[in-house]
Amino acid sequence: EAGVAQSPRYKIIEKRQSVAFWCNPISGHATLYWYQQILGQGPKLLIQFQNNGVVDDSQLPKDRFSAERLKGVDSTLKIQPAKLEDSAVYLCASSLRYGNEKLFFGSGTQLSVL
């Protein structure tokens, strides 16, 4: 079965610019997650969707980050404007349903903000 797809693989931008990341979860997976992994740290949950509704966005910096999952399938995470401290790997994951603890992760998008 196809895994979680993410693009782009790498992105380099200057501070104050905007950037968007795309994620396509495994077909049929109802729950989708965006994690931020800063170098030397473990992944941190930014936002969790159940179908096209937000379940948890308590750690999403809403003044600059936004995410959507229209139609409950693929998802886009946007940063506008970017700051230096946003440099990180952005991981997308999906699971079959809410309460199913097995997450499948994509390879991530590595963002460098200069």
Place this chain on the structure above:
Amino acid sequence: GDSVTQMEGPVTLSEEAFLTINCTYTATGYPSLFWYVQYPGEGLQLLLKATKADDKGSNKGFEATYRKETTSFHLEKGSVQVSDSAVYFCALSHTGFQKLVFGTGTRLLVSP
């Protein structure tokens, strides 16, 4: 809040050596505990999990036992291979919430 602490890496071993990566946690209640592995260039993959005290998770020769009395979930393997070289993450979640809290990861390097 919940947190996971892992031993610092890198852990450098020769092939066939015994592996232990320490993991301790702080959490309310009875979380589920996980080990995820990230091979170079790939996404994180679930390696094993345990959902209650004294449970042992195992997969691919790796084992970890949920020790509530010491709040630990140490990862072990009796004989590592070069192909085990990766970053290993310990994590916890509360059943039904799915919000994984990860440790900082431990890099394992196995030489022939």
